[in-house]
Amino acid sequence: MEDQSIELEGPMDGSAEDGQPRTTDLVEIQVTSADEDVKKTPSEDSLDxxxxxxxxxxxxxxxxxxxALYYLLISRTELICYFLMILDQIVYASLLSLPLPLMVFLWGMxxxxxxSKSFWITAITYTEAIIVVKYLFQFGFWPWNKDQTNLEPFYPPRIIGIEQINGYATVDLILLLALFIHRSILKRYGLWKDAEEINSDFDKVEEKISPHGSPAPKREDTELVVSGSTVQTSGTHSSIEESLEDPNGKKKRAEMSTFGKIVNPFKEFYNQVTNPDYNATTDVYASMFFCDFINFFIVVFGYTAFGPQQSVGTGDVSSYIQEDKVPIPFLIMLVVQFILIIIDRALYLRKNVLGKFIFQIVLVILLHVWMFFVLPExxxxxxxxxxxAQLWYFVKCVYFGLSAYQIRSSYPTRILGNFLTKSYNYLNLFLYKGFLAIPFLLELRVLMDWIWTDTTMAIGSWLQMEDIYANVYQLKCWRDIERNYPTPRGFKKKSLIKYGVGGLLLILIIFIIWFPLVIFSFANTVFKVNPPTECTVTMTVNGFQPIYKMTVQTEGIRALSSAEYKTLKETFNGNLNAIAFLTAYEPEDITEIQLNGQSTSLWGISPPSKDELIKQLASSNKARLEFHASFLRTPSSASAADTLSFQIVRTLDSTEQTTLRDILTNTTQTPLVISKLFPRFMKLPxxxxxxxxxxxxxxxxDNCYSYIYSESA
Known part of the structure; x- marks a missing residue:
């Protein structure tokens, strides 16, 4: 086959100096047509x-x-690798696995x-190193592997990641397999090499196709007709002249070059991240806010996993409300999370990509320090x-991924408005009405929009505009619904719609009206039995030492039987109020406490105090007899009291006071009878x-009596 050549007109790199057309030899391409090759006819193509x-x-x-799922997976295998890197840190939570999520959020995403190719090579190499290091420290001759009873979260082998455990590298091996699969897919589609390597390959091809013995074309410096480049060149010459005049110029230039070597890679990386040639602008703020919203509730309902154990009580938010106390660490966590949401909203409204980039880096580092070092402590x-905490961290990782995507894509031009108002249907309408019904939420969003949006409007005018927008959106929703679900004019509504929609709304309104009463009634009539386990009764006179003290425990406390309950109801025949009261209770709800008439302790009053009491009883002042009863039981909830008390103060008349004085002075053997001192039936709420x-x-x-008498020796 003969060599073929083509004439190329115009100036080119390596062209002849005389400007004449030059010929360039092309690569020989030999096309052979064998006799045994069978050409397909159009009919055969259509048949195939x-x-x-x-x-x-x-x-x-x-x-x-x-x-379809297979093609979906192989099209986004990098997401699978990211997920496994994050999962590796969640499972092991060690210093060895910590660089993996940092690489994901601060480099890969x-x-x-x-x-780049460097990222995947670094990830593969580091994962292999982790597996080898963990394997080397699994042998039993290491001293820390002999004692595996240490449960401290900051046990050095555990926090480093070299502890001897089952499945020490399971996730690491799965991650390494995923990385190799991803590398093979990139190689298959020609995405493994970087742009620099591709340009180098082009240069090699150019050298290969050059005529044998001829030097490779050299690229000469060419003055670009660009004003910016010309100014930059002149600036370079001026700086050189200044350095020649200044004897310290060389030193300054060396210092600037050293500083530039440190800073320039970060500048180039940021410029590459924010390059608009690769990504179209997008808005994922709603998804990021949803992640923060989920994490907010995870902290609220799972505070035991984020706060100190000694200050969390039962651990649920309802117990905090019932006990009227909120732990300080719990409050700090909620406030900090709320402040982060405000900062993210401010960066979003200002469209500050650089601020978002810095916020991403700082937040990623601080969060990993807090989650894996501060929180376990x-x-x-x-x-x-x-x-x-693992669930909270995973949701936050989703937030970081969306945030990185937002940084790469930059913010769109128009960002104002509510994401609920993007569509006009029943769902968005009711969700938007719910958004408006939440107290202070609309005002908070409007105030932030006004602060961080360039506008000439006053805050009052801005609020009026938001109110107009809300009304217009709701009207547009109704008009759109009427267009999608048209109703002929002049025809009455169908019974299905009236009884379906109207009936449901009627039931809902009735439910709202009567539901609180039903709940209160249900709570008051159906309850868990919680009988007392101990009862203590004391009687004192004028505040002196108790003259009677008796404690009854489980053996003297029992529930009524069905026969005793029936007998009790028969006792109140004719008293409708009493019968109605007893009917609301079951036999096991009523407890009988039997008190021993004899005091369990001697009257330990001192002689001077006894003389003072006799003196007070002999005076004209009325003496006070105090009856105090306390009931101890197991609390059924945080709001239920474990100890209930009952106290009655009764004034003694002159006869009772004189009799008690005579008993104390041993001048009479007649007992003092005090009737109706305490109630026979008591209720413990x-x-x-x-x-x-x-x-x-x-x-x-029957009346309840209390006998006070003296046993003289």
């Missing part, structure tokens, strides 16, 4: 196409779904248009065993204090 279409149609839906729990049951105590029951 029909067979292919028939084969595609014969595939089942499940097969097509699996095939910020690379434009995709992570505060909670005294390993991160690998802290499920709420879930909280508050014990009280007598007036309905039963005023019925046909």
């Amino acid at each position: 196409g029909k067979k292919q279409d028939k084969f595609e149609q014969s595939k089942s839906k499940v097969y097509l779904l699996l095939e 910020l690379s434009v248009p995709r992570p 505060v909670t005294k729990r390993k991160f690998s065993e802290n499920r709420p 879930s909280k508050g204090s014990a009280a007598g049951i007036k309905t039963l105590n005023d019925g046909n029951v």
Whole structure:
């Protein structure tokens, strides 16, 4: 086959100096047509196409779904690698695995248009190093592997990641496999090499196709007709002249070059990240806010995983509300998370990509320090065993991924407005009404929009504009709904719509009206039995030492039987109020406490105090007899009291006072009888204090007496 050549007109690199057309030899391409090659006719091509279409149609839906999932996975295998890097840190939470998520959020996800070859080589090499290091420290001769009873979260082998455990490198091996698969896919589609390597390959091809013996074309410096380049060149010459005049210029230039070597890579990386040639602007703020919203509730309902154990109580937010106290660490965490949401909103409204870039770096570093170093020290729990913290960290990682995508794509021109108002349908309408119903939420968003948006409007005018926008959006939703679901004019509504929609709304309104009463009634009539386990009764006179003290425990406390409950109700025959009161309770709800008439302790009053009491009883002042009863029980909830008390103060009349004085002076053996000193029936509520049951105590029951007498030697 003969060599072929082509004439190229115009100036080119390496062209002849005389400007004449030059000829360049092309690569020999030999095309042979063998006799045995069979050319396909159009009829055969159409037949193959029909067979292919028939084969595609014969595939089942499940097969097509699996095939689509396969192509989805191989198209975004880098996301699988990112997920496994994050999962590796969640499972092991060690210093060895910590660089993996940092590489993901500070390098891989910020690379434009995709992570470079250096990133994947670094990830593969580091993962292999982790596996080798962990394997070397799994042998039993290491001293820390002999004692595996240490449960401290900051145990050095554990926090480093060289502890001897089962499955010490399972996730690492899966990650390494995923990285190799991703590398093979990139090589298959020609995406493994960087642009510099591709240019180098082009240069090699150019050298290879050059005529043998001729020197390779050299690229000469050419003055570009660009004003910026010309000015930059002149600036370079002026700086050189200044350095020649200044004897210290060489030293300054060396210092600037050293500083530039440190700073320039970061500048180039940021310029590459924010290069608009690779990514179109997008808005993912709503998704980022949703991640923060989820994390906010994870902290609220799982505070035991984020706060010190000694100050969390039962650990749920309802107990904090019932006990009227909020732990300081819990409050600090909520406030800090709220402040981060405000900062993110401010950067979003200002469209500050540089601020978002710095905020991303600082937040990633601080969060990993807090989650893997501060939090285990505060909670005294390993991160690998802290499920709420792991869930919070994973959701935050999703936020970091969306944030990196926002930084790469930059902010769109128009960002004002609510993401709920992007569509006009029933769902968006009701969600937007719910958004408006939340107190201060609309005002908070409007105020932030006004602060961080360039505008000539006053705050009052801005609020009026938001109010107009809200009304217009709701009207547009109704108009759009009427257009999508048209109703003929002049025809009455169908019964299905009236009883369906109207009936549901009617039931909802009735439910809202009566639901609180039903709940209160249900809570008051159906409750858990919580009988007392101990009862202590004391009687004192004028505040001196108790003259009677008795403690009854489990053996003297029992629930009524069904027969005793029936007998009790028969006792109150004719008293409708008492019968109605007893009907609301079951036999196991009523507890009988039997008090021993004899005091369990001697009267330990001193002789001077006894003389003072006798003196007070002999005076004309009225003496006070105090009856105090306390009931101890197991609290059923945070709001239920474990101790209920009951106290009655009664003034003694002159006869009772004289009799008591004579008993104390041993001048009489007549006992002092005090009738109706304490109620026979008492009620112990879930909280508050014990009280007598007036309905039963005023019925046909025996009086309760208290006998006070002296046993003289």
